[in-house]
Amino acid sequence: MVRRFSTAAPENAKAILGEKLKFPSGKTAQNRFLKAALTEMLSTFEPSKPELNGIPTQQIINAYDKWGNGKFGVILTGNVQVSPVHLEAPGNAIIFKEGETSARREAFKNWAKVIKQDGALAVAQLSHGGRQTPITVNKTPFSASDVQLAKEVRFIGFGKPIPLTVEQIKTEVIDRFVYAAKYAYETGFDGVQLHGAHGYLLAQFTSPTTNKRTDKYGGSVANRQRIILEIYEAIRKEIPASTGFLVGLKTNSVEFQTEGTTVDDAVEMCRAYEKIGFDFVELSGGTYEQLAFQHIRDSTRQREAFFLEFAEKIRPVFKNTVVYLTGGFRTVNAMVEAVTSGATQGIGLGRPITAEPDLPKKILFGSVSSAVYDALDQNNFSVSLLASNTQIEQMGRNSLKEANNEVTYGLSDFSDEETVKRFGKAIEGFIELTKTQASQGVAIPAVITFEGVKV
Ligand SMILES: Cc1cc2nc3c(=O)[nH]c(=O)nc-3n(C[C@H](O)[C@H](O)[C@H](O)COP(=O)(O)O)c2cc1C
Structure with a gap:
């Protein structure tokens, strides 16, 4: 029996x-729930054959077979990369013209199809890793400027980035986002979300910590966000709003860094996103240098959502663009309060829905009043990240039919302390493996295969 918060x-x-949300370009989400982007790292990854990388596997289809029956309003994919040599992690799904094959197209079609089974809108999150691409994938990634990320993630560092020229901003970034958006449109997705948060390439442009440019893409807030507005316009040239295809954005409400994007910057940027016509903006925060998926300030703890006080400042800017807030929601109380207080319209869920892929359905049915209360260290994002990826891998082992129509079939229950202890041991083994691989310069997907149901 899983443990829950007692509210x-x-x-x-x-x-x-359960209220519907209508987007400016015409489509309607059946309720306020958003499955947040959760990197799966379950696509093909073969370092010697990059053109075959990033094809979504049956495991991904199986995982979304579960979420696609969980009664979400919108389901985002994990970050799908637009450049084969700029990844968030090995095993990312990738859309790129050099990798065009019928197998890739079929896989993306199947992906969109399983997502939409019970009425959710299928939205592909498009991203470019920029300087946050692991050095094992790319020693000299592109970024806004040459500010290197002086940090290791799972013992792997990051190369000194090469600043994109103005010409390359067009060919290596804008054109690639447009290609991927068109591909998503053609393969049956209802929309795309540009990943402009968490320190990936688009956030490298918007943040003064990583954007030291003196041309039209650097300096003022308007210049730093220019690349995002240009991508939006270029996508809309190919897929006009009249098609109903959604174009959204995930953006940081704050970065908690000395020189980072402030909430005042975010307010100004969001004004431009509203004006240009983005269908939705999802508010988040933090970067690799300053992770923020836990309570940085005590003031937000009671109200659960990490970025609530920033969302409250940004929210008045939006009139047509739909606002989602993601990060920290665990109880129905807090979700309802965030909506009724006017801080947000939509509720994004990440970690809770790897434990329970049908959480919205249960909430809307009235059978639960909170997420699962897991026994993981809540102040250690790395552990909860690994746990969620393990659950996604477990979701991927069988289709919903093979799981006797039970979406939680075979998922580890991290509300059980004994399971958490065993997982701790699995993490130790994984750390050893990762260290060895990293010392040999080998990249591996950061997914721990743990217990669950064997296939
Ligand atoms: C396993 C995992 C993978 C994630 N991958 C992505 C991603 O691909 N794109 C993204 O924008 N955010 C990603 N995030 C962040 C989540 O979308 C979300 O913003 C964060 O987990 C906070 O929400 P939560 O408290 O409901 O988990 C990831 C988080 C987790 C736990």
């Missing part, structure tokens, strides 16, 4: 969270 849901929870 009762307010009377109006089902009515409020």
Whole structure:
């Protein structure tokens, strides 16, 4: 029996969270829930044959077979890369013209199809790793400027980046995002979300910590966000809003860094996103240098959502663009409060829905009033990240039918302390493996295969 937070849901929870959200370009989400992007690292990865990398596997299809029956309004994919040599991690899905094959197209079509089974809108999150590409994947990645990320993630560092020329901003970034957006459109997705948060390439442009440019892409807020607006316009030239295809953005509300994007910057940028016509903006925060997927300030702890106080400042800017807030939501109470207080319209969920892929369905049915209360260290994002990726891998081992129509079939219960202890041991083994691989310069997907149901 899984443990949960002991709170009762307010009377109006089902009515409020079940409300539809209409996007400016015409489509409607069936309720307020958003499956946040969660990198799967389950696509093909063969270092010697890069053109075959990034094809979504049956494991991904199986995992989304579960979320696609969880009654979300919108389901985002994990970050899909637009450049084969700029990844967030090995095993990312990739869309790139050099890798065009019928197998890739078929896989993306199947992916969109399973997502939409119970009425969710399927949205592909498009990203470019920029300087946050592991050095094992690319020693000289592109970025806005040559500011190197002086940090290791799982014992792997990051190369000194090469600043993109103005010409390359067009050919290596804008054109690639447009190609991927068109591909998503053609393969049946309802939209795309540009990943402009968490320190990836687009955030490298918007943040003064990483953007030292003196041309039209650097300096003022308007210049730093120019690349995002240009990508938006270039996508809309190919796929106009009249098609109903959604174009959204994930952006940082704050970065908690001395020179980082401030909430005032975010307000100014969001004004431009509203004006140009983005369908939705999902508010998040933090970078690799300053992770923020836990409570940085005590003031937000009670209200759960990590970025709530920043969302409250940004929210008034939006009139047509739909706002989602992601990070920290665990109880129905807090979700309803965030909506009724006007801080957000949509509720993004990440880690809770790897433990329970049908959490929105249960909330809307009234059978639960919170997420699973896991026994993992809540102040250690790396551990909860690994746990979530393990659960995604477990979701991927069988289709919903093979799982006797039970979406939680074979998922580790991290509310159980004994399971958490065993997982701790698995992490130790994984750390050893990762260290060895890193010392040999080999990149591997950061997914721990752990217990669950064997296939
Ligand atoms: C396993 C895992 C993978 C993630 N991958 C992505 C990603 O691909 N793109 C992204 O924008 N955010 C990613 N995130 C961040 C989540 O979308 C979300 O913003 C964060 O987990 C906070 O929400 P939560 O508290 O509900 O988990 C990831 C988080 C986790 C735990």
